Every structure is written in C-alpha cells, then in structure tokens.
Amino acid sequence: MQSTSGSSYGESFADVYDRWYGEISDATATAAFLAKRCGAGPVLELGVGTGRLVPALLAQGCAVIGIDASEAMLTRCRANQANRNAHLVQADLAALPLRPGVGVGAAVCAFNTLFNLPTKEAQANLFQAVGQALEPAGALVVEAITGADLVDGPRxxxxxxxxxxxxxxxxxxxxxxxxxxxxxxxxxxxxxxxxxxxxxxRWTTPPQLDEMAEAAGLVLTERYADWDGAVFDEESTSHVSVYQLAKS
Ligand SMILES: C[S@@+](CC[C@H](N)C(=O)[O-])C[C@H]1O[C@@H](n2cnc3c(N)ncnc32)[C@H](O)[C@@H]1O
Structure with a gap:
C-alpha cells in the first residue's frame, strides 16, 4: 500500500481534516514560535493543508506561502476567507520548486508532514531544497514524533x-x-x-533528522518537546526542532 503520490494523504483526509484535526495542536503557539524565527522573510508552510495554521500566522504579521500537492486540501484552504492573504502553490514536497537563495524566513513542516514523504531520500531532498532557499538567519522547523515509543511497540x-x-x-x-x-x-x-x-x-528519529540536516548544510539550533518550549528529553514522544544554516 506504499503511497508515492504526494496528493494521496490529502485525497484521503481533506473532507474531514478540519473536523478531525482542526484542534490537533495550538495554532497560536505554533504561529508565535514561527514568527520569532522568520526574521523579515516569509513563513513557508510545507504541506499547508486546509490552512489550519494560516490565520494565526497572518495574525502574527507573517507573510505566508503554503505548498501542498493535494488539490482537495488547497481547495478547502482557498475557500476559507481567513486564508485569503496567503500565497498558495500546488507542488510536491519531494521536488520543491524553490529557487536557491530566494530568502525564506522560516520553513515549517508541522504535524508530522515531513513523514508523509515515504522515503528517507525524499525527506533528505526536502532538507537540501529548503537549506538552499533560506535567508542567512532563516530556519527550517520540524514538528514530528520521535518514533522512540514505536520500535518496541506492537507491530x-x-x-x-x-x-x-x-x-x-x-x-x-x-x-x-x-x-x-x-x-x-x-x-x-x-x-x-x-x-x-x-x-x-515514514518516521525519522531526531538523530537521523540531525544527520539529514547536516548533509544539507544545516545545524540543529533548538529542540523542544512542543511549540510552547517544553524541555525535550528521552521521555519525549514528539519534538519541535529548529535547523539553521551552519556558519561557514
Ligand atoms: C498532516 S497534514 C498537515 C496540514 C497542516 N500543515 C496542519 O498542520 O494542519 C499534511 C499535509 O501535507 C500534504 N502533503 C503530504 N505529502 C505531500 C507531498 N509529498 N507534497 C505536498 N504536500 C504533501 C497533505 O496533502 C496535507 O495537506
């Protein structure tokens, strides 16, 4: 059942997404976190979906570019008047149409969206593409499960x-x-x-993500257990990680 189509998640869940997942995390806390890390550049939401986070980002004064492969998700995102000032682009995260040096302030993969890319190679490509598109003080922010509790869990x-x-x-x-x-x-x-x-x-552990980042010229600068900045430790089952360009 391995999915290779970037739009398959969206086609599965677009019509129920807001009802099932609209309150999955605190959008205001997420937006505040990102607004502090995007400098003067836009926030690039990778897998913007129905735009759950967009109104909160716009309320923080961030310019928002949202990318998603799913027409069904983007149709819902566009239909919400609260998202009208976001720039939405239909594209696959596995082949991001980002010009190197374009000056992204903060790119974000929220709510395990990075792990919708079904191979580690595709995830590593995303790190590469984002790394080349960040402004010098920009950040790639990943919210994801650690996978630590999965390995010894039921099959x-x-x-x-x-x-x-x-x-x-x-x-x-x-x-x-x-x-x-x-x-x-x-x-x-x-x-x-x-x-x-x-x-x-396809989950990738925090140390594996750090390796992907390093290969893309990025370095981990912050890691928390959630968007409110709770301490991340070995008990944490999810994380919010911030990667920035390594100083040369
Ligand atoms: C879990 S949802 C997250 C939506 C939103 N970021 C949020 O936090 O509510 C993942 C989103 O990523 C999109 N997505 C998944 N794989 C993708 C891919 N390969 N290319 C582009 N978008 C993708 C899905 O269509 C979906 O809208």
Missing part, C-alpha cells in the same frame, strides 16, 4: 479513533520497524457506508 493495532451517534472511525496500523514506516487505515463507518482513508508515515 499491528486496531482501535477506535472516533465515535459518536452517527460515525464510527476505526484506526488500523501495520508497523515496519526496519523501514521505519507505519501504514494506516482510518475506516469510517456511517449510515452512508464505509469509507477507507489510507495513510503512510
């Missing part, structure tokens, strides 16, 4: 993800610890029928 799981009087969503996963991938299906059951919503994550 498969089935559980109830959501349930109310009209909808049951079952979540099934298959984990491959060697490939560092999780295939998932959200199986949505309503009176209208059953809808399968497949997804795939």
């Amino acid at each position: 498969s799981s089935v559980g109830v993800s959501r349930m109310d009087r009209t909808e049951l969503v079952l979540s099934a996963t298959l984990l491959d610890a060697e490939d560092q991938t999780i295939q998932g299906q959200h199986v949505q059951i309503t009176e209208a029928g059953i809808r399968m919503r497949p997804w795939l994550l």
Whole structure:
C-alpha cells in the first residue's frame, strides 16, 4: 500500500481534516514560535493543508506561502476567507520548486508532514531544497514524533479513533520497524457506508533528522518537546526542532 503520490494523504483526509484535526495542536503557539524565527522573510508552510495554521500566522504579521500537492486540501484552504492573504502553490514536497537563495524566513513542516514523504531520500531532498532557499538567519522547523515509543511497540493495532451517534472511525496500523514506516487505515463507518482513508508515515528519529540536516548544510539550533518550549528529553514522544544554516 506504499503511497508515492504526494496528493494521496490529502485525497484521503481533506473532507474531514478540519473536523478531525482542526484542534490537533495550538495554532497560536505554533504561529508565535514561527514568527520569532522568520526574521523579515516569509513563513513557508510545507504541506499547508486546509490552512489550519494560516490565520494565526497572518495574525502574527507573517507573510505566508503554503505548498501542498493535494488539490482537495488547497481547495478547502482557498475557500476559507481567513486564508485569503496567503500565497498558495500546488507542488510536491519531494521536488520543491524553490529557487536557491530566494530568502525564506522560516520553513515549517508541522504535524508530522515531513513523514508523509515515504522515503528517507525524499525527506533528505526536502532538507537540501529548503537549506538552499533560506535567508542567512532563516530556519527550517520540524514538528514530528520521535518514533522512540514505536520500535518496541506492537507491530499491528486496531482501535477506535472516533465515535459518536452517527460515525464510527476505526484506526488500523501495520508497523515496519526496519523501514521505519507505519501504514494506516482510518475506516469510517456511517449510515452512508464505509469509507477507507489510507495513510503512510515514514518516521525519522531526531538523530537521523540531525544527520539529514547536516548533509544539507544545516545545524540543529533548538529542540523542544512542543511549540510552547517544553524541555525535550528521552521521555519525549514528539519534538519541535529548529535547523539553521551552519556558519561557514
Ligand atoms: C498532516 S497534514 C498537515 C496540514 C497542516 N500543515 C496542519 O498542520 O494542519 C499534511 C499535509 O501535507 C500534504 N502533503 C503530504 N505529502 C505531500 C507531498 N509529498 N507534497 C505536498 N504536500 C504533501 C497533505 O496533502 C496535507 O495537506
């Protein structure tokens, strides 16, 4: 079921994204964090989706460029008047159309979006492309799971993800610890029928991300457990990491 199409996640989830994930994290805290790190350059949101973070970024005074491969996601993003001042581009994160030296202030991959790229090579290419597009004091910011709790966890799981009087969503996963991938299906059951919503994550551990960054001429400058700056330690299951151009 390995997905290679950049738009497959969006096609799976666009119509339910805001309802299911609209409150997944604190958009205001995320935007405040990014506004402090983008200097005079724009925030480039990689995988902008329905624009969950965009109004908060605009409210911080940031110029916003949002990239997404999914037309279904971008259609919803455009339809929200609160996003009208963002510049939206349809493109694949695996082949970012960024001119070297274009002067991005902060590029952000929020909510595991980097891990929607299904191979470590594709993720490393994103680091390379962003590294060449950052302004000198710019930053690539990655919010992601660490994967630490996955390696020794179950190889498969089935559980109830959501349930109310009209909808049951079952979540099934298959984990491959060697490939560092999780295939998932959200199986949505309503009176209208059953809808399968497949997804795939290729997780990369924080030390592996740091290596990718180094290969792209970037260096880790900050790492927290969340957007509020909580301390990151070996118990943390997710992280917010900031990479900047290494001083030559
Ligand atoms: C988990 S959602 C995150 C959306 C938004 N950034 C947020 O925080 O709510 C991931 C987004 O990345 C997009 N995406 C996934 N793989 C992509 C790819 N290869 N190229 C471009 N966009 C991609 C999906 O369409 C989706 O909108």
